[in-house]
Amino acid sequence: MNSVKILIIEDEAIVALDIKRIINNLGHNVVDIVSNFEDAIKSVKKNPPELIFSDINLGKEKDGINIIEEIQKEDFIPVIYLTAYSDEETIQRAIRTNPLGYILKPFKKEDIKSTLLLSIYKLKTQTYDNNNNSxxxxxxxxxxxxxxxxxxxxxxxxxxxxxxxxxxxxxxxxxxxxxxxxxxxxxxxxxxxxxxxxxxxxxxxxxxxxxxxxxxxxxxxxxxxxxxx
Incomplete structure (x- = not known):
């Protein structure tokens, strides 16, 4: 499997480093770890990732969904959300950005691994189907x-x-x-x-x-x- 460039948006340093370790062990490349809106936008412009892991609640005025919405104005970069929140309003906001996955905290290593592998498989196998009427x-x-x-x-x-x-x-x-x-x-x-x-x-x-x-x-x-x- 080819290595995928991944950006982590997470304001809890220990959690971010744990996710990075799991991703690296799977053979993929974490291009950056950021914790807020401004740094995320700068990072994407400097070194565009192929996939984003983003916490939703960043404890700031603009949350992870706001960040992804801003990024997707310029380019559609797939996202996997991490969050402790599962209320209907948050889920509906997240759905509008077409996420590949949605992982609830506290998570286990296998949650990250399985969601990441399935997401990458989906991205790699997304091809044109000549028989699709749509x-x-x-x-x-x-x-x-x-x-x-x-x-x-x-x-x-x-x-x-x-x-x-x-x-x-x-x-x-x-x-x-x-x-x-x-x-x-x-x-x-x-x-x-x-x-x-x-x-x-x-x-x-x-x-x-x-x-x-x-x-x-x-x-x-x-x-x-x-x-x-």
Whole structure:
């Protein structure tokens, strides 16, 4: 099994080091251990991990879910949550970030080991299924799994942020019709007004992941999917 780069977000030093030891013993690489929002964001930008272990309750204003939400605005990095909390509200907040696992404290070594191994297996075997009816052919060997919101180039999944997933889903479901910029702003940012550059930046990021193909923009109006053979 190839080594996976893992970031640990945990404010209890002893717990963090215990998790690191378990991960290292399984042959994987802990790229960093951080305990707060600011350090987590800096660490991800400096050395992006392939997987994150994050405690939810960090004893600070912004918890582990807030951190993952911020990270996933730019890139979808899978997460396994660690927490002593199992209330419905916390679980629902966590679910919105599509975690690979959810481990309750106090945990045992086997809890970490089994969850990590299953998560890595899921990531490594996530491939394009040509017989799945939820897959939309976008052209140029790109396919989109509408049901699970996963973009593929040939058989390889491409990481998308949460906003990128929502944008691509809207455009794919529009089936080639133009979707106005105003509608996209309303759906993607329902709780607050945004600057003109925010949506343009999101569309640009998604277009780069599609090699500047598939998505056409119509000046001052909107954008659409332009399928090609």
């Amino acid at each position: 897959y939309e052919k976008l052209g140029f060997d790109y396919f989109y799994d509408l049901e699970n919101e996963i973009l593929f180039f040939k058989s390889e999944p491409i990481k998308l942020s949460l906003k990128e997933k929502k944008l691509l889903t809207i455009l794919v479901e529009a089936k080639g019709q133009i979707v106005s910029f105003k509608y996209l702003e309303y759906v993607l940012w329902p709780d607050a007004p945004i600057s003109d550059s925010t949506l343009r930046t999101l569309i640009y990021r998604l277009r780069t992941k599609l090699n500047y193909k598939i998505i056409d923009t119509i000046s001052s109006i909107g954008c659409k999917i332009s399928k090609s053979p």
